[in-house]
Structure formats: C-alpha cells, structure tokens
Amino acid sequence: MVSVPTIAAIRFGAGLSPNTPAPANADMLYNSLQAEARPAFPPQPWAERLSLLQNRATLLRTSREETATPADRSAFEGAHQALRDASFTDLRHAIAELAYADCGFHERLTRFWANHFAAMGMGGALMRTRSAFIHDAIRPHVTGRFSDMLRAAVLHPVMLVYLDQFRSVGPNSAVGRRQGRGVNENLAREVLELHTLGASASYTQADVSQFALLLTGLRVGPQNEFMFDSRIAEPSILEVLGTRYGARVTRLEHIIKALDDLARHPDTATHIARKLARHFVADAPDPQLVAHIAAAFSQSGGDLMTCYRALLEHPAAWENPMAKTRAPVELMAAAIRALSIPRDGFLALPSRRTRLELADPLQQMGEAFEAVPNAAGHDDAAAYWVTPQTLAARIGWVTALVQRWPDGPDPRAFVDLALGDAAPDALRRAARGAETRIQGIGLILASPAFNRR
Structure with a gap:
C-alpha cells in the first residue's frame, strides 16, 4: 500500500527527494502553497523580454536593407542569440523551480493553470514570451481568486495575439x-x-x-x-x-x-473542479470529488485556496495512486530531484547544452518549451504522453542523464529514494539484479513506475 507522504510527494508535488522530506499529510501540502508562492528562479521579466525582441526586430530590418554590411548582419545574429540565451535560461529556471522546491505543489498548480490558459507568443514581435506570460498573468493569482487570473490571462498581449x-x-x-x-x-x-x-x-x-x-x-x-x-x-x-x-x-x-x-457561473465551477481532479487524481475522477471542489469554488466566489483545500481533504484524492503520467518537464525535474544533481551546476548549463540536453528532448517527448499544441493546451489523459516515439525519447533522455552523472547511488537504495513505497516489487528485483550502477539507475528512471504520478 502506498503511503500518504509518497502520494503527496508524487501526485501533488515535484517527486521524492533525498534532500527534503515528503509532505506528511494534506495540511503540509496546503501550507506549502504560501511558502512557495514566490518563485525561486523567475524568468526574464516581461519588459526585458520585449526590449530584447524590439532590438532584434530593429537589427533584422537593418540587416535586410540593400546597404546592410557584414557588421549589421553580425549585430542581428548577436541579438537573436541573446534572445535564445534568455529563453534557455528560462527553461533551466522552469525545471529548477520544480526540481529544487521543498514540495513543488505550487509549481504543479502553476503549470496546471498555464495549460488551462494555453497561449504562446506568435510571430517575431512576441516570440519566446510564454514564460513571461505565465509569470505575469498566471503565477501571481495561483493562490488568489479565479476571476483575477481570468482577467489577467485573457487581457494579456500574448493571449490577445495568440x-x-x-x-x-x-x-x-x-x-x-x-x-x-x-x-x-x-x-x-x-x-x-x-x-x-x-x-x-x-x-x-x-x-x-x-x-x-x-x-x-x-x-x-x-x-x-x-x-x-x-x-x-x-x-x-x-x-x-x-x-x-x-x-x-x-x-x-x-x-x-x-x-x-x-x-462566478456555476458551469465554470464544475468545469474547473473537473479539470483539477482530472489533472491531479484520475482521468475519470470520482464525481463526488468533483462536486466537492465545485461547491467550494461556488461558495467561496472562486477563491482558489479554498478549492485546493477541498481537493486535498477529499478521500478520493488519495485513492488509486500512480494513475497519471508525468509530463516531460515533470519527469526531468523528478529525475534531477531524485539524483540530487547540484543546483548551481544545473543552472549554469550553457545554452548549447541546454538545447541538446533539455530543449530538444522536451520537444521529442511532446512538450516543446515556450509552445502549446493549441488553445486547449496539452491533454490531461494519462495516455496522452505515451506513444512509441515519446517513450523512446524519455528512455533516451534518462539514459543520457545517468551517463552524465555516473556517480549516482546504489540502485538498491535509489529505488527507495526515487519511488519510496510506490516502487513495485518487480522493479526492486530488477534494481538488485542490475549489472552496473548506471544500468540500475537508468532502469529505475525509465520504468513505468517512475514515469507515473
């Protein structure tokens, strides 16, 4: 039987970590929201990102003029690289926000709402601005009122253009x-x-x-x-x-x-409640859980903290563990977290390595950074992330990660660090029988159990 702390860490948080204890109960999860409301690794501010984009646009026009010189073209290439570098920094920060959180419930909710209000920068004027949109329009309201988040998201330039x-x-x-x-x-x-x-x-x-x-x-x-x-x-x-x-x-x-x-509409309460339950708990959540969250939404006037309390306090929220699939960013963060990869080294990855080791694999796994598939966002169904191509990409990324960090723990101990009492007996036997440390850790991180939440 999977314990409450393990479910709390994996279903609602960023995953198990050897450095921070799992939340012991629903109250600890709930209390973590205010403690982690301020991002530890914020993206580039909206105004600074717009300044980079404006500079790039100006230099692009100059580089295309008949009188353009090699220096003009070089200046544009430098401005374009500065934008890419800033975006890659945002990617490292987005993963670090989960991987190095004490709990990660707030960041999981931020990702939920960012997908609910799916939008991305379109065209050259607003390219690579999704992270800034999330930081400006979504994150400040995650523990506030739904009406405030709705206003901020709908009236944001990124949404209006998208x-x-x-x-x-x-x-x-x-x-x-x-x-x-x-x-x-x-x-x-x-x-x-x-x-x-x-x-x-x-x-x-x-x-x-x-x-x-x-x-x-x-x-x-x-x-x-x-x-x-x-x-x-x-x-x-x-x-x-x-x-x-x-x-x-x-x-x-x-x-x-x-x-x-x-x-404030009753249909909105039901829609939001169903999406919250479906995202965190099960593809077909208990109708009583949905009704409980919807009632909390309506009675509180859309106070989101009240809704989260309703989600966490209902018994159905703690049943049928490991019923969902981790999204690619969540998989990356959980693996980095379980392996205890040093934070400073991760944050200092240069742009080229960020592209090769994070951005490209995310795209291959189906969650391209700074992009959404459509206005509905990514599907919440567990099977959405599971295709032959994306599974191969997950295994490939895990294999490369373990090879870059060969001094990991003994696989027999790591299976408990990574999954706790959610680890299946078959995976424990496989960890004991691994021929090498790298093989054993890779097997655990690539396992169906670790890819679920």
Whole structure:
C-alpha cells in the first residue's frame, strides 16, 4: 500500500527527494502553497523580454536593407542569440523551480493553470514570451481568486495575439464602418469553451457572437502593451447568457464585468473542479470529488485556496495512486530531484547544452518549451504522453542523464529514494539484479513506475 507522504510527494508535488522530506499529510501540502508562492528562479521579466525582441526586430530590418554590411548582419545574429540565451535560461529556471522546491505543489498548480490558459507568443514581435506570460498573468493569482487570473490571462498581449483578437473590429465601430472590417470570434469562443464554462455548458452560438462583439476594443499597442481602443469597440448593448453588457460607448469595464460574471457561473465551477481532479487524481475522477471542489469554488466566489483545500481533504484524492503520467518537464525535474544533481551546476548549463540536453528532448517527448499544441493546451489523459516515439525519447533522455552523472547511488537504495513505497516489487528485483550502477539507475528512471504520478 502506498503511503500518504509518497502520494503527496508524487501526485501533488515535484517527486521524492533525498534532500527534503515528503509532505506528511494534506495540511503540509496546503501550507506549502504560501511558502512557495514566490518563485525561486523567475524568468526574464516581461519588459526585458520585449526590449530584447524590439532590438532584434530593429537589427533584422537593418540587416535586410540593400546597404546592410557584414557588421549589421553580425549585430542581428548577436541579438537573436541573446534572445535564445534568455529563453534557455528560462527553461533551466522552469525545471529548477520544480526540481529544487521543498514540495513543488505550487509549481504543479502553476503549470496546471498555464495549460488551462494555453497561449504562446506568435510571430517575431512576441516570440519566446510564454514564460513571461505565465509569470505575469498566471503565477501571481495561483493562490488568489479565479476571476483575477481570468482577467489577467485573457487581457494579456500574448493571449490577445495568440487568439487573433487584434484582428477583431466591431462592424459598427468608427473603424469598422470606415474600413469594412469585422469581428473575430476566436477569443470569445475559447474563453467560454476552455477558460470558463466548458464545452458541455449551456451557451449558444449567439452567446459566442455577442461576446465576441463585446470583446472588440481589446488590442495590443505599438509597444506590445495591452490597450482598449474605443474606436474599434462595437457600440451596442449586447446580451451574453441572458445578461446585457455594453452601451452606446462600450468601455473596458463592460468587458471586465462579463468576465467576472463568467468566473462566478456555476458551469465554470464544475468545469474547473473537473479539470483539477482530472489533472491531479484520475482521468475519470470520482464525481463526488468533483462536486466537492465545485461547491467550494461556488461558495467561496472562486477563491482558489479554498478549492485546493477541498481537493486535498477529499478521500478520493488519495485513492488509486500512480494513475497519471508525468509530463516531460515533470519527469526531468523528478529525475534531477531524485539524483540530487547540484543546483548551481544545473543552472549554469550553457545554452548549447541546454538545447541538446533539455530543449530538444522536451520537444521529442511532446512538450516543446515556450509552445502549446493549441488553445486547449496539452491533454490531461494519462495516455496522452505515451506513444512509441515519446517513450523512446524519455528512455533516451534518462539514459543520457545517468551517463552524465555516473556517480549516482546504489540502485538498491535509489529505488527507495526515487519511488519510496510506490516502487513495485518487480522493479526492486530488477534494481538488485542490475549489472552496473548506471544500468540500475537508468532502469529505475525509465520504468513505468517512475514515469507515473
């Protein structure tokens, strides 16, 4: 039988570590959230990343001019490399945030919400900005209110560009009438279907269309900053889910009111509760667990700490351990954590090694850094991460990692360090029978047991 501390560390945290004890119970998990709310390894700030991007764009234009010199092209290559270096640093920091956390529950939740509000920088102006988006729009609200996170994520420039909101113009606005431009429904549809109510909720196409008209006016400014532009906002009273918003002069507060109403909707409570339970516990979570979290969401007005307490206190959250598959980043962090790889050496990896040892393998495993597969994010099903190609990539990465760190512990001891009482008897026998230390540790890290949570 798998113990509560092992389930706490593996299902809800970053994994077992020889350096920090596993959370003893649900209370310790819950209390870790505030203690780990401040990131130990933050990404490059949004303003600094935009400055790098602007410098790169300027030098790119110069390098393409007929009068461009070799020095101009060299300057662009240097700016492009600076952007890549900053992104690779963000990748090391993202993995380190899990691998070296005392618990890791906060970071797991940050990853959950970042996938819920899936978005990435599109085009040269916002390329490699997903980490900054997560840091700005998601992380500050992980222990706050869902409505605040919803506002921050939906109104962020990365989301507005990713879902083509910059193309949306109210047809009866000043710009719409003059230029004959129209509305784009992408953002409205995804906010309703993915971010709040859920695909099975009782909204209609008319709600999507009216909400899309209400969202006109949201745009990204010349410095890639958020703007509300009344010249492109639809000047009308619009009805979404039976509630009227807008006016003859539509304002940003009308949109915020609609977002707040969606955040408090009962369908949103059920959608969020089901996703939390499905992510952490099981592909088909206990309906009573989902109902318990949904009730906590509704009664607290979307207070997320209350929802996490509801998740952790329900008995179903601690049943059927090891039912999910670790995502690639989680696998990397858990392996680094179990092997006790020195933090300073990991953080100091140069860009070339970061690409070869982290970025390229992540892409091969199906979780490319700074990218999402679509607006729905990565699937939460356990089988999503398991294909012949991605399994081969996992084994290849684990094998290379162990060879780079040959002085690991005895496999017979490491199986307990890595999996505790979740280690199957067959894996313990295989660890005892390994011919070499490297072979034994690699076998444990590549095992189905270690790849599950």
